[in-house]
Amino acid sequence: MRHPIRLLPSLFLLLLGLAAASPAQQAPPLAAKLGPNPPDALLALPDLEPIRLFLARWVPPATLTEYEEVPAVLLAGAKVFLVCEIRNNGPGDVRGTHRVDFRVDGATVAQQWIEARPQAGLLARPGGAWTAQPAGNHTYTCAVDAEGKVKETSEANNLRSMSVQVKPVMVPPPSH
Numbered sequence: 001m002r003h004p005i006r007l008l009p010s011l012f013l014l015l016l017g018l019a020a021a022s023p024a025q026q027a028p029p030l031a032a033k034l035g036p037n038p039p040d041a042l043l044a045l046p047d048l049e050p051i052r053l054f055l056a057r058w059v060p061p062a063t064l065t066e067y068e069e070v071p072a073v074l075l076a077g078a079k080v081f082l083v084c085e086i087r088n089n090g091p092g093d094v095r096g097t098h099r100v101d102f103r104v105d106g107a108t109v110a111q112q113w114i115e116a117r118p119q120a121g122l123l124a125r126p127g128g129a130w131t132a133q134p135a136g137n138h139t140y141t142c143a144v145d146a147e148g149k150v151k152e153t154s155e156a157n158n159l160r161s162m163s164v165q166v167k168p169v170m171v172p173p174p175s176h
Contacts, residue, residue: 044091044092045090045091045092045151045152045153046088046090046092046093046094046120046150046152046153047088047089047090047152047153047154047157048086048087048088048089048090048094048098048118048144048145048150048152048157048158049086049087049088049089049144049157049158049160050084050085050086050142050144050158050159050160051085051086051087051123051160052084052085052160053082053083053084053085053140053142053160053161053162054067054069054072054083054085054162055069055070055071055072055074055080055081055082055083055140055164056068056069056070056080056081056083056127057069057070057080057081058078058079058080058081058129067081067083067125067127069083072162072163072164072165073164073165073167074132074164074165074166074167075132075166075167075168075169076132076133076134076135076166076167076168076169077131077132077133077169078131078132078166079129079130079131079132080129080130080132081127081128081129081130082102082104082109082110082127082128082129082130082140082142083125083126083127084100084102084125084126084127084142084144084160085123085124085125086100086118086123086124086125086126086142086144087118087122087123088118088119088120088121088122089153090120090152090153091120092120093116093119093120094114094116094117094118094119094150095116095150096115096116096149096150097113097114097115097116097149098113098114098144098145098146098147098149098150099111099112099113099114099145099146099147099149100112100113100114100126100128100142100143100144100145100146101141101142101143101146102127102128102130102140102141102142103140103141103142103143104130104138104139104140104141104164105138105139106139106141109128109130110128110129110130111128111146112126112127112128114126132164132166133166134166135166135167135168136165136166137163137164137165137166138163138164138165138166139161139162139163139164140161140162140163140164141159141160141161142159142160142161143158143159144158144159145158146158
């Protein structure tokens with residue numbers, strides 16, 4: 001499956017994809033979540049949530065035009081993008097820069113700083129490179145707004161994880 005992205009210029013070669021959420025993907029209105037008398041200030045805040053994680057084939061960032069999804073079973077040493085699809089469920093737009101951490105087994109392996117994205121009702125698809133190692137089962141976690149800089153209606157939904165299996169590369173025995 002291919003996921004279109006748009007590139008933003010940066011010294012860090014950041015990768016960011018934007019797509020409008022379909023009506024089926026949109027979260028219920030914030031007022032419905034907050035009850036009959038929510039504070040007015042909460043109604044204008046964003047609510048960032050990683051809604052889907054996937055792995056994508058690695059290509060040099062300068063040539064990347066879309067993510068090509070790959071299975072979560074890799075050979076040791078394979079380089080991939082860890083991709084995090086983020087939705088802003090709130091009615092408010094994100095202001096300023098926030099950091100997305102890409103973690104494997106609790107250790108941050110890549111980071112991306114996102115400027116004022118995603119806006120209300122939109123998606124972003126940042127990705128970070130990772131070389132799959134060592135062999136074994138791993139947990140990939142995306143932490144949105146990892147530093148807690150974006151004031152949101154909920155900070156409780158800023159993490160999502162998935163399992164990744166890394167298989168050892170089998171080297172045939174030397175022939176005699």
